[in-house]
Amino acid sequence: MEEKIRCGWCVGDPLYEEYHDREWGVPLKDDAGIFEFLILETFQAGLSWITILRKRENFRSAFENFDYRKVAQFSEAKVETLMQDSGIIRNAAKIRAAVTNAQAFMKVQEEFGSFSKYIWGFVDGSPIQNDLQNLSEVPAITTISEKLSKDLKKRGFKFVGPTVVYAHMQATGMVNDHITQCFRHSEVKELQ
Template sequence: MDTSPNLTRCAWAGSDPLYHDYHDREWGVPVHDDRLLFEFLILEGAQAGLSWITILRKREAYRAAFAGFDPELVARFDDAKTAELLANPGIVRNRLKIAAAVGNARAFLKVQEEFGSFDAYLWRFVDGKPIQNARKTLSDIPASTPVSDALSRDLKKRGFRFVGSTICYAHMQAVGMVNDHVVDCFRWRELSE
């Protein structure tokens, strides 16, 4: 894949090479790996109130701090581990977000048990295939949709936290449940095929 700075990208990708790499290689690509789905769920929750570039810059520290995003390990984090995380300058040191990540790991495992995988649970909200949008500008992209509303309600009912509809829609975009690249972005056509 050509990741040159001269390609036409979604405006949110700006000029930061880290953003370009994320936009060009990950954002909007369908994800069916439970561990990566868990990673995005935790990162999207951590991002609440912050910019996504802040989280991208902390991503490797998150991977180290959260046991490679292994939900079984994260579900066993105790008060001592929480205290360690709160002292970790590499991540967002917010007690509520850290507690939510641990609680979400436990809820994630229950969903896996019920549905066989988190992937099977999540993708049923879009009938197993990405929603192909044709947004012309960044302002055409909504912060939430009826599908993200339904996902948010269901996740909350299952005990997840930091999963409001806006966070759920960002998660859906990140893991390719929707193609929200704008139509003049080089990735829109690639992910529409």
């Protein structure tokens, strides 16, 4: 049996490989799913993605199944409770940012009809298809992620620097950064 070729960053950890094989780079246009990744990516800032993946279900429980309507209403008492939750990243600034971001997320929905319509507008509604030969070619920041980051910050979002935003774009399929040798590159490309 021939082993599948994957992007090197996920190889060797079953959880990472499953995430890579099923989710990473798949175009996501559902507001609820986009919000989940927005929360997870902001908590990832300064940490490894595998750390966040291992705590994903704890985050799901702590953040009301990533329901932005509920998260937007979290009180300071709820923030303090979450600060005691060892199953998530206990960073007060990031927890408060999740609340602020949920509120800003809903304002964007009001303005554009959906958050998806807003964010996908930065790539004209279709994923950017990169043909990268190896991991060293994968950028951490692009002109689009810088532009999107700046716009999100202007709208009140926190922990959305251009690197975090680019990671979000990769995760939600706004860009296909699977290396060309990876079995998912062509599969994801077909999902436009």
